[in-house]
Amino acid sequence: MSKMRVYEYAKDNSVSSKAVIEKLEALGFNVKSHMSVIEDNAIHQLNKQFLKKKPSAEVQTVHPKKKNAEGTVTQPTKTKEKQTSHVAAAPEKRQHQAGKFSSSSQKHGGENQGNNNRGNRTGGGSRFNENGSANRRNNSGNGGRRGGRANGRRRGQVSAVNRQKMEIKLPDKIMISGSLTVGQFAEKIGRPSTDIIKKLMALGVMATKNQDLDKDTIELLAGDYGVAVEEEVIVDEADFEADGLEIDEKTAVIRPPVVTIMGHVDHGKTTLLDSIRHTKVTAGEAGGITQHIGAYQVVHEGKRITFLDTPGHAAFTTMRARGAEITDITVLVVAADDGVMPQTIEAIHHARAAKVPIIVAVNKIDKPNANPDHVMQELSEQGLVPEDWGGDTIFVKISAKQGIGIDDLLEMILLVAEVEEFKANPDKLARGAVIEAQLDKGKGPIATLLVQNGTLNVGDPIVVGSTFGRVRAMVNDLGRRVKKAGPSTPVEITGLNNVPLAGDQFIVFADEKKARQIGEIRAERALITERKETTTKVSLDDLFEKIKEGEMKEINVVIKADVQGSVEALSGSLRKIDVDGVKINIIHEGVGGISESDIILASASNAIIIGFNVRPDNHAKSIAEQEKVDIRLYRVIYDAIDEMEAAMKGMLDPEFKEVVIGQLDVRTTFKVSKIGTIAGCYVTDGRISRDAGIRLVRNGVVVYEGHVDTLKRFKDDAKEVKQGFECGVTLENFNDIKEGDTMEAYVMEEVKPK
Numbered sequence: 001m002s003k004m005r006v007y008e009y010a011k012d013n014s015v016s017s018k019a020v021i022e023k024l025e026a027l028g029f030n031v032k033s034h035m036s037v038i039e040d041n042a043i044h045q046l047n048k049q050f051l052k053k054k055p056s057a058e059v060q061t062v063h064p065k066k067k068n069a070e071g072t073v074t075q076p077t078k079t080k081e082k083q084t085s086h087v088a089a090a091p092e093k094r095q096h097q098a099g100k101f102s103s104s105s106q107k108h109g110g111e112n113q114g115n116n117n118r119g120n121r122t123g124g125g126s127r128f129n130e131n132g133s134a135n136r137r138n139n140s141g142n143g144g145r146r147g148g149r150a151n152g153r154r155r156g157q158v159s160a161v162n163r164q165k166m167e168i169k170l171p172d173k174i175m176i177s178g179s180l181t182v183g184q185f186a187e188k189i190g191r192p193s194t195d196i197i198k199k200l201m202a203l204g205v206m207a208t209k210n211q212d213l214d215k216d217t218i219e220l221l222a223g224d225y226g227v228a229v230e231e232e233v234i235v236d237e238a239d240f241e242a243d244g245l246e247i248d249e250k251t252a253v254i255r256p257p258v259v260t261i262m263g264h265v266d267h268g269k270t271t272l273l274d275s276i277r278h279t280k281v282t283a284g285e286a287g288g289i290t291q292h293i294g295a296y297q298v299v300h301e302g303k304r305i306t307f308l309d310t311p312g313h314a315a316f317t318t319m320r321a322r323g324a325e326i327t328d329i330t331v332l333v334v335a336a337d338d339g340v341m342p343q344t345i346e347a348i349h350h351a352r353a354a355k356v357p358i359i360v361a362v363n364k365i366d367k368p369n370a371n372p373d374h375v376m377q378e379l380s381e382q383g384l385v386p387e388d389w390g391g392d393t394i395f396v397k398i399s400a401k402q403g404i405g406i407d408d409l410l411e412m413i414l415l416v417a418e419v420e421e422f423k424a425n426p427d428k429l430a431r432g433a434v435i436e437a438q439l440d441k442g443k444g445p446i447a448t449l450l451v452q453n454g455t456l457n458v459g460d461p462i463v464v465g466s467t468f469g470r471v472r473a474m475v476n477d478l479g480r481r482v483k484k485a486g487p488s489t490p491v492e493i494t495g496l497n498n499v500p501l502a503g504d505q506f507i508v509f510a511d512e513k514k515a516r517q518i519g520e521i522r523a524e525r526a527l528i529t530e531r532k533e534t535t536t537k538v539s540l541d542d543l544f545e546k547i548k549e550g551e552m553k554e555i556n557v558v559i560k561a562d563v564q565g566s567v568e569a570l571s572g573s574l575r576k577i578d579v580d581g582v583k584i585n586i587i588h589e590g591v592g593g594i595s596e597s598d599i600i601l602a603s604a605s606n607a608i609i610i611g612f613n614v615r616p617d618n619h620a621k622s623i624a625e626q627e628k629v630d631i632r633l634y635r636v637i638y639d640a641i642d643e644m645e646a647a648m649k650g651m652l653d654p655e656f657k658e659v660v661i662g663q664l665d666v667r668t669t670f671k672v673s674k675i676g677t678i679a680g681c682y683v684t685d686g687r688i689s690r691d692a693g694i695r696l697v698r699n700g701v702v703v704y705e706g707h708v709d710t711l712k713r714f715k716d717d718a719k720e721v722k723q724g725f726e727c728g729v730t731l732e733n734f735n736d737i738k739e740g741d742t743m744e745a746y747v748m749e750e751v752k753p754k
């Protein structure tokens with residue numbers, strides 16, 4: 001079977017790669033780009049298509065390998081790149097020729113021989129210069145004899161080099177892991193770097209010996225030599241999260257679903273969790289005392305369901321931010337007397353970002369003012385349409401307080417679980433995640449683990465996050481000691497050397513030495529990462545780099561704005577940005593200041609936060625710094641769109657960057673005629689300077705942005721006032737300052753190019 005790339009085919013047939021891609025797609029072949037490899041069948045079908053239109057294309061449609069096999073050397077119109085490939089990609093023939101060069105003209109009849117002879121006659125002259133194959137044979141065969149002395153010597157040298165080159169057999173395949181430099185690649189295939197550099201030049205790439213080649217280029221070059229490329233998979237045992245929770249279908253069995261309950265404050269999440277626990281756990285396990293270990297299991301109609309005991313989307317997303325995908329199903333609690341509230345919408349977005357199915361529990365239906373239909377209506381507007389109304393979201397009406405509808409809810413959870421078929425392999429060594437962990441004075445570090453795959457046993461050597469140990473004792477959600485815990489089971493364990501973090505993942509090893517070794521490596525790496533403080537999240541500044549490197553096809557964005565109209569205007573315009581191959585995906589949008597929950601969602605989903613006329617509060621700001629989440633704040637919608645588009649196209653101008661230098665609380669105000677409103681402020685953080693820009697913030701919303709007009713300490717003008725001091729501030733053309741407002745002082749600093 002032979003292969004070639006789309007662009008090669010396009011070039012050979014003087015058509016655009018786009019036309020070839022379109023044709024291939026129409027023919028039902030799966031091609032991604034001009035670099036995609038196409039095989040015999042596709043080439044054959046393409047030939048039929050393109051030759052129909054252009055009969056002369058027949059001579060131009062050259063298959064690289066076929067071409068070599070036939071020794072096609074009579075296409076002077078071909079580009080240099082192609083010709084080089086003729087020679088290079090016929091290793092066997094060249095090997096054969098190398099040893100018997102002087103007699104090559106006799107050995108090779110037909111077309112080859114003819115060409116060779118012609119070459120001989122012209123003495124390696126210019127006539128066949130365009131043709132690499134002809135030329136090389138020429139040089140080697142005749143070099144010293146026909147040319148002048150110097151010329152002859154030169155040719156002789158070339159011929160010697162060539163011969164040497166040809167004596168090294170090309171490998172059938174090379175192994176790579178990541179990139180290679182030009183020099184390394186040359187060494188691997190046994191050819192001089194200059195050959196590779198020449199080939200790259202023919203492709204329009206000026207490269208040096210030490211330049212890195214990416215995987216695509218390596219494949220392209222190797223393909224030109226007829227050498228296959230195989231990627232070496234280097235298994236890093238310490239990075240066990242990298243291989244995910246591989247489920248082996250052959251031995252997989254159905255496991256209980258893991259459920260998280262989310263919803264707005266006071267809509268009844270805790271009451272529901274308690275209600276399920278009491279009706280089910282205590283009834284099912286006579287005498288069992290439920291113990292709070294962060295999760296519990298109930299049995300309904302003989303089937304088990306695991307509930308995570310920390311309700312709310314913030315906890316859910318915090319876990320996700322740490323890499324743990326624990327939840328299988330979300331139960332969204334909405335109080336029938338209150339309806340859809342901001343956190344209901346947040347919860348929907350968090351569940352969606354994690355791609356977890358949602359079951360709606362319309363709660364408090366016992367209340368006289370309950371209006372479940374209204375809830376359904378409001379949720380339909382959020383895309384959660386009840387089955388009765390033609391949608392596919394399951395709604396269950398319940399009263400968590402009175403225990404109404406709990407069985408129905410559990411039944412629906414089991415139904416979704418049955419459809420989704422959550423599976424695991426109990427026969428494997430256990431893997432899973434930490435739900436909670438703390439240090440107990442008597443027992444040492446204790447952690448609640450959720451077994452996601454395999455079975456955890458007492459005595460198992462285990463690595464949990466950056467900690468390790470041996471499972472000393474295991475206690476289940478009923479406070480009973482157990483020896484084993486299968487998939488979807490929560491257990492509290494002791495025996496670790498340190499306290500892991502919620503959301504950390506764990507893995508069991510067959511021997512303790514290995515667990516210790518891996519645990520120590522991970523602890524060391526965690527320390528290095530902490531110290532390095534490298535930015536791993538996306539930021540607008542490096543967006544283009546990531547797009548270019550193919551790391552990003554979808555940019556996740558969280559939008560927060562002062563009013564609903566702005567939210568919609570922003571999301572509408574952002575969705576319209578059209579940059580080739582990249583899509584903006586708005587995972588959450590809402591009215592109000594930027595909160596901790598927004599940051600955590602952005603962190604877990606690798607999103608950028610765009611704030612319009614709003615600010616993050618101090619807590620959110622520090623979490624954003626910790627989590628390395630890029631927050632972009634704007635006062636003009638157009639600027640937001642413009643900057644986003646520029647970043648996507650790689651044109652972001654990084655010359656100036658806003659640096660917040662201080663925070664002030666407005667403690668009182670004085671109205672003075674002719675001057676206006678003077679704000680009596682206290683600098684709570686950093687400093688304020690005369691020339692600073694000021695943002696006046698009221699309830700998380702920016703009400704003014706401009707400059708300091710006057711800055712005074714008592715009666716004197718001040719150049720700067722530092723943290724812990726009071727000052728009087730007036731703002732340029734603005735008097736609507738109120739007690740309780742906050743001011744953010746900032747300066748624009750030039751960003752030094754990296």
Ligand SMILES: Nc1nc2c(ncn2[C@@H]2O[C@H](COP(=O)(O)OP(=O)(O)OP(=O)(O)O)[C@@H](O)[C@H]2O)c(=O)[nH]1
Nearest residue numbers: 264265266267268269270271363364399400401402
């Ligand atoms: N009438 C009635 N009251 C309920 C029901 N469910 C919960 N409540 C009451 O609603 C209030 C809030 O319930 P919680 O369970 O604490 O709500 P939550 O969603 O966990 O609240 P946060 O933990 O603050 O987010 C409590 O006073 C409950 O007793 C219900 O089905 N009917």
